[in-house]
Amino acid sequence: MISSKLYASLAGCIPDLPTPFDEDGEIDDEAFARLCARQIAAGAPALVVGETAGEASTLSAAEDERLIRTAVAVSDGRVHVIAGAGSNSTGQAIELARRAEAAGADAVMSVVPYYNKPMQEGIAAHFQAIALSTGLPIILHDVPSRTVRELADDTLLRLAERRQFIGLRDGTSDVTRPLRLSGRLPDSFRLLSGDDATALAYVAAGGDGSISAVCNVTPDLCHIIHSSLKQGRMQTARYLQRRLGALQTCLGKESPAALKYALSLLGVIRPTMRLPLVELDEPSKAAVASALADMDDEELPAAADA
Template sequence: MFIPPSAWFTGFVPDLPTPFDAADAIDLRAFAALCERQIRAGVPALVVCETAGEAPTLSLAEQELLIRAAVDVARGRVRIIAGAMSNATSQAIELARRAEAAGADAVMAVVPAYNRPMQDGMLAHFRAIAGAIGLPVILHDIPSRTLRPLADETLLRLVESRRVVGLRDGSGDITRPMRLARHLPANFRLLSGDDSTTFGFLADGGDGAISEVANVAPDLCRAILSQVRQGRLQSARYLDKRLMPLIGCLAEESPAALKYALSTLGLMSPATRLPIVPLGDAARAEVIRAFAAISDEELIDGIGA
């Protein structure tokens, strides 16, 4: 049965890292365990082959392997959102088509990096991807990495296509949900892509977050969302502030810090793929201190054990 994305593209959705073994190959067993942990935590969807997944370092075959693995683990219990990350439109289309063939439920397409396309170029890029597949398309705006933002006017032109169903907003602009709400279709979803400003984004009407910190603390993130939706903003702000030291660590050295954090919980190796390298001693100590700051919340499996 078809379930529209508006029913599941909401809440905290983890941007999953890609585990590697000592031979620099994908560790499918660890990846499956990460997927299952999140599913048991009640997430609505999983994002694979995107920012935290070190997508630019993955071959086409590796990306397809990861998507199929996530689909196999999920067995329909959650939706799989596959990254189609490339600054070449033809390559992004190829990734999107492979994701569809592998069983993904939606694709996430980012504003092209390095090329610095004009707004009309972004419009044509996303329309070409949406027109090449039968899946819903989620846009990803992250100006800190792409240098050029996706303008509100361009977004509103893109949502004329019912294929474009949501935005991962990594701009840090917490006013965007309130500013755009009356102009967007009722079933369009706005999710934060910046953990450090997610609380403000949610409080201003955002629908959720595509999150790195949710990989580490899915239950704590779910508690924050629940408090916001109940109008208990003071309680939500308290929990969000407790997470801030960890969020800061993850943002400073993404995704190496995320991988190290998960390794301390026994969930995966901290191994990264060049040009990303593992954390140094000082950064590792910062992650441990960040864990200590939230250990008494008892909402992260493995901390304090």
């Protein structure tokens, strides 16, 4: 049985954590533990590990498992840990899901298979095979800009009939989707925006929350925006959302390099990337620095605040 607490945690602003690397390109375990603690202290309802912002495609299965174990240890039951376990190979996705379960994750997030361009029947069969391989709840991830193929509404509705599929990270930027699917999905199924720029409109249209990159930089502000929206204070939510505009634009252009650089300016992690991703060029660094400078100090908790 899936915990009601897990369902409750799939709301508000959930950070998609980056993976910190040291000068040699190895995982910086201490920095990652600080990232987790910083988000928990800021009130994150859950942590997403080893997914888009975490440079998942550059991580080995063993490294992925290492990140999960660190997040589980730091959270110590205080928040749920959602592990990225996606691949364009069904066999590899199954292996990642099983390793995530062994490492103590509370749920896995699995992306639509990329590059292979499967038909909808293949996408459905891929996710069903993963579900049969693990006892963990599964959050689907639809991001056509990265996968080429979308998760069609009809396919999503078919999958959601199995209670093991508990939510969707929606990276389509389609803010009408919650309205379209309202009343057609199980009440327990969670719709989470995967796009910071449209997250406010998505939640206003009936979404439950967002899985966010910018939340890594300004967790307090992001949580206030979502809280204001749910309390019906739309004007406040819109005003605060505008405060994030320039920063969201920077992060959206070159993610996660821009995210890591922003966090490095706050003294949280190094900006080190793994090939084929590289660090930002100088004009992009200047844009990120300018966006951060426009934020109030209280909106930018430093590493020492964790």
